[in-house]
Amino acid sequence: MATIVAKKPLPKRARPGIRRGTQAVSPGTGSVFQRGCVHVENTDSLSAYGRWPSPIAIVSDGPYGLGSFPGDPPSPERLAEWYAPHIEAWSRHSSPQTTLWFWNSELGWATVHPVLTAHGWTYRCCHIWDKGIGHVAGNSNTKTLRKLPVVTEVCVQYTKEATFPCNGTGLSMKGWLRREWERTGLPFSVTNEACGVKDAATRKYLTADHLWYYPPVDAFERLAEYANKHGRPEGRPYFSVDGLRPLSGEEWTRMRARFHCPVGETNVWREPPVRGSERLKRKSKCIHLNQKPLRLMELILSMSTDRGDVVWEPFGGLCSAALAALRLDRRCFAAEINPEFFTTACKRLSERDLFDGCEPGNGS
Numbered sequence: 448m449a450t451i452v453a454k455k456p457l458p459k460r461a462r463p464g465i466r467r468g469t470q471a472v473s474p475g476t477g478s479v480f481q482r483g484c485v486h487v488e489n490t491d492s493l494s495a496y497g498r499w500p501s502p503i504a505i506v507s508d509g510p511y512g513l514g515s516f517p518g519d520p521p522s523p524e525r526l527a528e529w530y531a532p533h534i535e536a537w538s539r540h541s542s543p544q545t546t547l548w549f550w551n552s553e554l555g556w557a558t559v560h561p562v563l564t565a566h567g568w569t570y571r572c573c574h575i576w577d578k579g580i581g582h583v584a585g586n587s588n589t590k591t592l593r594k595l596p597v598v599t600e601v602c603v604q605y606t607k608e609a610t611f612p613c614n615g616t617g618l619s620m621k622g623w624l625r626r627e628w629e630r631t632g633l634p635f636s637v638t639n640e641a642c643g644v645k646d647a648a649t650r651k652y653l654t655a656d657h658l659w660y661y662p663p664v665d666a667f668e669r670l671a672e673y674a675n676k677h678g679r680p681e682g683r684p685y686f687s688v689d690g691l692r693p694l695s696g697e698e699w700t701r702m703r704a705r706f707h708c709p710v711g712e713t714n715v716w717r718e719p720p721v722r723g724s725e726r727l728k729r730k731s732k733c734i735h736l737n738q739k740p741l742r743l744m745e746l747i748l749s750m751s752t753d754r755g756d757v758v759w760e761p762f763g764g765l766c767s768a769a770l771a772a773l774r775l776d777r778r779c780f781a782a783e784i785n786p787e788f789f790t791t792a793c794k795r796l797s798e799r800d801l802f803d804g805c806e807p808g809n810g811s
Contacts, residue, residue: 480793484755484778485769487796489789492761492782496536499780501545502759503705504751505537508550508739509762512558515736516785523555527562533761534559538566543609546571546704546751550602550739560603568605576600576743577717602716602747606704611688620702621659627686628653628670631678641673642666661703664696707750718743727765727791734791735765744771752777766792 480487488495509530510516512523520529537547547568549556556573564570576599583596610617618626628638638648644666651660652670662670667686671693674685686693694702721738728734744767748758754776760768763783772779773796783789 478789480789480796482796483773484776485773485781485796486779487763487766487769487781487783487789487792489784489786490782491784493532493536495780495782496540496759496761499540499759500757500778501540501542502537502780503544503546503753503756504748505541505545505547505759505761506550506744506747506768507533507547507761508737508764508768509533511552511555511737518784523552523558526551526555526558530559531562534562534566534568537759537761538568538607541607543607543702544704545607546706547605547607548602548747548751549605550600553599553601556601556603563605567607567610569608571604571606572714574602574604574714574716576602577715578720579717582720602743604747604751609702620661621655624662624670624686625653625655628674630682631674631685632682633674633678637673637677638670642669664699667694667699668696705751705753705756709746709750712746716743716746727795735788738765739767741767741771741774744768745775748772748775748777763792764788766796770796 478489510519510526512520512526514521520526537545541547547563549559549563551559560570578598578600580596580598582598589596609620611620611623612618613623613626628635635649635653638653639646642648642652642662647660648662648666648670651658652662652666671686675683675693678685684691684693688694718740721740725741726733726738748768748771752758752775756777758768758772758777758779760766760772760779760781763769763781764785765788766781766783769779769781769792771777781792783792
């Protein structure tokens with residue numbers, strides 16, 4: 448059941464924040480929509496981040512610097528300034544499990560990229576949405592523009608890398624693994640024996656060069672067990688972040704973002720612009736100029752989240768990521784500041800047939 452309620456000040460004792468499966472509303476202005484595990488607020492996302500649980504995925508489809516709506520910078524040059532407070536908040540509330548999907552134009556992304564890296568986001572891959580020649584057929588005067596027709600946008604994948612404390616600074620995962628083994632006083636040559644491999648430990652897991660590989664859980668557990676059994680007694684525990692015990696295998700899996708690689712997919716997504724029944728219109732006019740295909744939203748969530756994981760959609764628009772999350776049985780927290788877009792998104796999320804072709808709970 449879907450519900451939209453106006454946000455009203457709650458009694459002081461009754462301000463519990465957002466609860467899954469209820470209509471509880473955190474303090475603020477505007478309205479809130481709830482259906483199942485999807486929660487959408489009619490507010491600026493900057494006021495909402497502190498109330499939302501830590502995300503496993505963030506789907507950012509915000510301004511492109513086109514001046515197409517109130518608050519959208521008139522050119523890409525000002526996008527870095529616009530996104531900076533959001534990126535800072537994403538970094539503060541994220542974990543090493545978090546994947547950020549940043550939608551924008553090529554120039555818009557290039558402008559914002561330095562801000563993302565400055566706040567600890569690591570570039571993984573740039574995905575190209577190829578809309579096809581039909582997107583501009585008859586609508587691009589190349590003699591005037593002096594360039595080829597543009598039929599692409601980008602969706603860039605970033606992750607929040609784990610850092611490990613060391614003498615007041617932070618070490619990368621690769622640096623921390625080497626440092627912990629060095630502390631044992633054992634030669635690196637025995638790491639292969641410790642992990643039960645021929646040469647993968649010295650060549651991949653503990654290498655100092657760019658060919659470093661993440662140790663699988665079983666290899667990490669064996670490495671930690673061997674180090675704490677045979678390493679210098681005065682340095683124990685090894686491979687610990689709290690100085691009390693080594694990391695467990697389960698804790699080790701939470702030190703990097705999820706990624707499920709679908710068969711046959713590449714970083715070029717050939718998908719036409721949204722048309723037909725999926726395109727939301729008022730009479731003959733499109734409600735949102737840049738509605739994203741639901742298939743692509745489901746693709747990125749399937750790659751980077753598991754069932755029940757938390758997804759953020761800070762610039763909801765028509766809430767395509769929230770709809771994908773609902774269909775894939777993820778928890779989604781979204782914000783949309785424009786009242787018209789918010790109302791339309793809520794209506795879209797309320798449709799009874801939104802699971803056609805994708806029963807809820809079928810997501811990996």
